[in-house]
Amino acid sequence: MVGFWHRLGTKGKALYSATLSPPFSSPLTLPHIWVPTQTPNRPLSSGFHPVKTGATGQTRSAAEIMSGKPIAKDIKLRVAAEISRMKAAIGRLPGLAMVLVGYREDSHAYVHIKLKACNEVGIETSIVQLPQDCTQDRLIDVVSSFNSNPSVHGIIVQLPLPEHLDEETIINFVSPEKDVDGFHPLNMGNLALRGREPLFIPCAPKACIELLLRYRVEIIGKNAVVIGRSKIAGLSTSLLLQRHHATVSTLHSFTNNPEQIIRRADIVVSDVGIPNIVRCDWLMPGAVVVDMGTNSVKDPNSPRGFRTTGDVCYEEAIKVVSAITPVPGGVGPVVISMLLSNTLDSAKRAYGFT
Ligand SMILES: NC(=O)C1=CN([C@@H]2O[C@H](COP(=O)(O)OP(=O)(O)OC[C@H]3O[C@@H](n4cnc5c(N)ncnc54)[C@H](OP(=O)(O)O)[C@@H]3O)[C@@H](O)[C@H]2O)C=CC1
Numbered sequence: 001m002v003g004f005w006h007r008l009g010t011k012g013k014a015l016y017s018a019t020l021s022p023p024f025s026s027p028l029t030l031p032h033i034w035v036p037t038q039t040p041n042r043p044l045s046s047g048f049h050p051v052k053t054g055a056t057g058q059t060r061s062a063a064e065i066m067s068g069k070p071i072a073k074d075i076k077l078r079v080a081a082e083i084s085r086m087k088a089a090i091g092r093l094p095g096l097a098m099v100l101v102g103y104r105e106d107s108h109a110y111v112h113i114k115l116k117a118c119n120e121v122g123i124e125t126s127i128v129q130l131p132q133d134c135t136q137d138r139l140i141d142v143v144s145s146f147n148s149n150p151s152v153h154g155i156i157v158q159l160p161l162p163e164h165l166d167e168e169t170i171i172n173f174v175s176p177e178k179d180v181d182g183f184h185p186l187n188m189g190n191l192a193l194r195g196r197e198p199l200f201i202p203c204a205p206k207a208c209i210e211l212l213l214r215y216r217v218e219i220i221g222k223n224a225v226v227i228g229r230s231k232i233a234g235l236s237t238s239l240l241l242q243r244h245h246a247t248v249s250t251l252h253s254f255t256n257n258p259e260q261i262i263r264r265a266d267i268v269v270s271d272v273g274i275p276n277i278v279r280c281d282w283l284m285p286g287a288v289v290v291d292m293g294t295n296s297v298k299d300p301n302s303p304r305g306f307r308t309t310g311d312v313c314y315e316e317a318i319k320v321v322s323a324i325t326p327v328p329g330g331v332g333p334v335v336i337s338m339l340l341s342n343t344l345d346s347a348k349r350a351y352g353f354t
């Protein structure tokens, strides 16, 4: 058999029913497309308050650690509550379908995280696993069957795909109405164009903006640098920051003297995939750093034999910046909750449920 199929249902059970007590204001507007906080008030740079420590006179900043966990929890609670309301009103649940090709350990781990999160909020899931050598036609067939399945409201083709498969062709086949990743050219194109609204905004940039705004980081008019230009994270984050009126520089592997550009940035977002590539002397004192890198590094002291680390040299950066996301526990959990939110929005749109 080329692939196998199993279905994890939640039978409409929502695990969360408690009232919210988030440590932040609650800017997420559900239903429909995510609307972020609009009340930032953190002054950049001037928010940097070095604190003297120890006899050596070394300074240590009071960097704020921007944890994503409470934000993700809050969004999940809201999504779960909306799903319960939808189930009670029309007897339907949102459905997310995932396609996983090959045997990459990290891809399996990410899909597992997504399945678990869906299960927690009441989203029904389907997963098709295909072997490493699967043909393009087979993959297109699977995507097409999800496109025409009315109980599927979101489709994810886990990236990266094996090299013999053409990623862009596959993404073109995902119905734009079910493109909860936001990678279809129609959605990505509309994200890039002022005055247009994509049906879905990719989850990583949404998570980045949500984190910045919940921690009251001002974006309008600030100099932002995004290191990396992938559609999953770098490029789409540049586009979304621009929609929030930051002045954005997008850096990549051909950028000359990246440190000089980064050193002028109020907001630094890193999406490279190289541990510790961003050093403290690249960062402006008082800058705000969102580290999207999720890199596995060998660690014999960890029970898993490896640990997850970001792109930014965290121990150095916290002495210089005014705020930074940790890895793990920063952007990652919020990205997952944005996927849940996109899937709910899609189901509501499909059923005309408001
Ligand atoms: N937290 C989350 O939810 C997510 C985390 N990630 C993580 O982000 C990281 C990157 O992932 P992804 O975007 O998929 O990776 P890609 O390999 O697709 O993109 C990496 C980007 O970094 C650029 N780059 C590579 N080396 C350098 C360098 N020395 N200087 C400047 N730019 C450089 C590349 O430039 P060029 O374009 O020229 O090749 C490319 O644009 C990974 O750690 C991944 O796990 C990704 C998505 C979501």
Ligand SMILES: Nc1nc(=O)c2c([nH]1)NC[C@@H]1CN(c3ccc(C(=O)N[C@@H](CCC(=O)O)C(=O)O)cc3)C=[N+]21
Residues within 6 Å of the ligand: 110, 113, 156, 157, 158, 159, 160, 181, 203, 232, 294, 308, 327, 328, 329, 330, 331, 332, 333, 335, 336
């Ligand atoms: N079609 C597609 N859509 C994606 O959104 C997509 C993809 N392909 N391919 C790979 C990247 C990567 N990505 C992550 C999502 C969550 C965490 C995450 O939850 N991280 C946790 C746990 C990290 C850990 O401990 O390993 C954290 O940072 O705390 C990380 C990475 C989504 N991606």
